[in-house]
Amino acid sequence: MKRKDIRIFGFNTFSKILKNSSSKIKKPIQINLKKEYQIKQIIGSDSIFVLYQNGKAEEYKTNSKKKISIRNEKIEKISTGNKIISILTNEKKVYLSGNIITKSEKQSQNEFINISKRIEDPEDQNVNDVICGAFSVYLLTSKGNVYGIGENGFGQLGNNLNDQKKQAILMMKDVSKVFTGNSSSHVFILNSKKELFGCGNNSYGQLGLDTSIQKISELTKLKNIPKGKIIDIQCGNAHSIMLISGEDGKRRVYSCGNSISNGIYNCGDINSFTLIRSPLLDNLNIDRISSGKGHSLILTSKGKLFAFGKNDFGQLGIGNKKNKIYPVEIETDNFWLNVSNYDIGCGYETSFLHYSLISNLNEDFVNFFRNGEFSDYCFVTKDQKRIPVHDIILRYRIGSRNITNLKLLIQSKDEKEAKEILEMIYGNYDIDIDSKQEMKRYKFWKEGLNETMKRMYYDKESKDFTIKRGNKNVLVHKLVLIARSELYRGMFLSVTEDKSNKVTDYSELSDEAFEILIYYLYTNEIKDNGFKLTKEIRNELEIAMDYFQLNESVPNLVTIANELHNQKYK
Structure with a gap:
């Protein structure tokens, strides 16, 4: 898979490029936009937006394509809802096109309106993040305050007011993150104390609350949330899925809401966040999740891709249009070169994935190990496979005295286990608990990668x-x-x-x-x-x-x- 390529499945939004292709793509198909710049983000609802690293973007509809730009500002992020397009720029401003713009503003088809100014406090108009629901938009400011604007029929703005299109309403202060979806009328807000709140439509239990409460008009603190750190929440029209890093360090997926979409084999809707249990997922660590209207994707740290939910347009990528009420694996033709550098996403009835340059220090060093270049020597595994390693990195990460012990440990493992151990050392990654405990017994584990790199920085001799x-x-x-x-x-x-x-x-x-x-x-x-x-x-x-x-x-x-x-x- 080339770095500029995209794989899509489901409703064919790229029919202008994929000529002679069906309107319903039932298995992942590769396309190349042939652009000079790397892709930064792909986001979709009824159309698909591609944002490039240079801050320019394009919108793809079934039979058309057009460029998206905001004056002289670079686009940092795009978020979409039901006929809503919001754009966050490098100037920390949010521009909006779509249903929330009032008729009195006489918006032309290509015009974007600056809605940052609709925050009443002029000192709080710098926006760090913008997140679209189906008919509402949420602005998270640099001060940690979240404002809502748009339709409020289900109380998704956290109050009992009528629709708010002219003014952004302060919903909560001291906010860490906001979660909603392109087809959702419900929203979750995580504060700096890691407490989770929710409001909006709960008719299927998509807020994790009893369905006897059809809608929540005030932000409500949610209880009975799975123990661990909330990594992500993805919201569909009638379901929600949550990625949790548990106390044991393993990342698992929990779900609630509509029985067709929640991925849990059950006869009814689920009104509390429940672990998605599947033999396919039991021994895997989850890397990313994404949801559309009624379907979801799960990407694991081992490069396996799973899907569940509605499949009318082939958006599950499994070769047919049958709904799946439990996770099924998508055949990916082994195109994952490095799973940490791929993003997954969902439009309404579309799924897509692409190579991303988004990385961090840990991933850069794991990639370096995986490339197998510039190595000093090799370890040999139990199955006689040679694995290239880098002396100076190992000496800093585990100490010179432990390299011999590490060599003996690698000799006792097959190639797969050995690579997992070495990736853990290079990038401070989590691996399965047994191997981690074994490494602790050898006293390999001392510090995070960041602390190691600081020592390297100050060591002039090496x-x-x-x-x-x-x-x-x-x-x-x-x-x-x-x-x-x-x-x-x-x-x-x-x-x-x-x-x-x-x-x-x-x-x-x-x-x-x-x-x-x-x-x-x-x-x-x-x-x-x-x-x-x-x-x-x-x-x-x-x-x-x-x-x-x-x-x-x-x-x-x-x-x-x-x-x-x-x-x-x-």
Whole structure:
């Protein structure tokens, strides 16, 4: 699967590209948009929007395609509902097109209205996230307040007021995250204390409450939530699914709502979040979830893809149009190169998945291990498979004394188990509990990857590469550059370039910006070095990310810098 490719199944929104294809695609089919830029996000409802890394977007309908842009601002995120399109820009503004725009505003077909201004408090109009329900929109501001705007027939704005289209209503303060769906009239809100609240339509128990309460017009604290950390909640029209990281570190999926859509083999609707039990999922760790109107997708850390729910348009990708009231596996033709770099998503009756550059420090180093490049030596497994490893990373992660013990442990495992153990070391990943306990007995487990990388950053003696900046030399670890920067990975893979050094200037970057960048390469953090994160330095950091061809990582370097600046000066 190429990095710019998409796989879709279900209702064929891309018929303009997929000529001679059925309107109902029953198995995942690959398409290539042939764009220069990497895909950042795909989101859909009755149409599909593709957002690229350069901040531009396109909308695909059954027989048409059009470009989406917002003046001179970059698009950071798109969220859609029922004939609603909301756009979050890099200026922390939200623009809206669709049913919520009032007729008095005389909106043209292609016009987007700035609805950030509908927040009454002018000091709270910087929006960090926008989330669309079916007929309502939720704005989460940089102050941690969430506002609702739009239809309120089910109380999905958290009050008993009539529809609110002219003003954004404050729903809750001190909010961590908001969850709803493109076809949903219910919403969940998680506060900073990790308490979960809900309101809106509950006619099928989709809020996890008894169906005798048809709708909840006030935000209600939800009890009997599964123990563990809430990773994600995805909402359909009449069901909800929740991804929980349990006390044992394993991620599981829970569901409630309509019996056809909730993935639980049961004769009736489920009015409390219940574990989806399936022999297919029992021994797998769940990576991501997504829901459409009445169907859901589950992606596991082993690269397996499952679906359940309604299947009228083939949106389950299983080759037919039969509904499935329990999870079934989708054949993926082994196209997953690295499951952590793939996103899944659902439109109303469509499903799609695509390669994403979104990554973090842990994933970058696991990818580095999986590539098997630039290794120093190999471990041999019980089934005589050779696994390339990197001496300096192992020495920092587990200590030189433990490498011999690790070698013996790998020799006792087959290739699959051995790779799981090594991925755990490289990326601080969770693996099955037995192997984790075995590693603890060998005293391998000491710290997270972030702490390891900080030690590497401050250890000048082991740095083996020099970046020249005029008459100054900056020492770094070659393997860190390779793991984090596509520029340097390509340079060291080249057979023609000098691999002993890379003479560069980076003259547009100040010493302050360059120091911030190098520390970020190691830690995904900005070091408190006394620098003022001025607008000039923040602009330089954006240039630096382009120079080094860094992945659009989480958290983003420029985003961190902006947030730190705002905390200090606002």
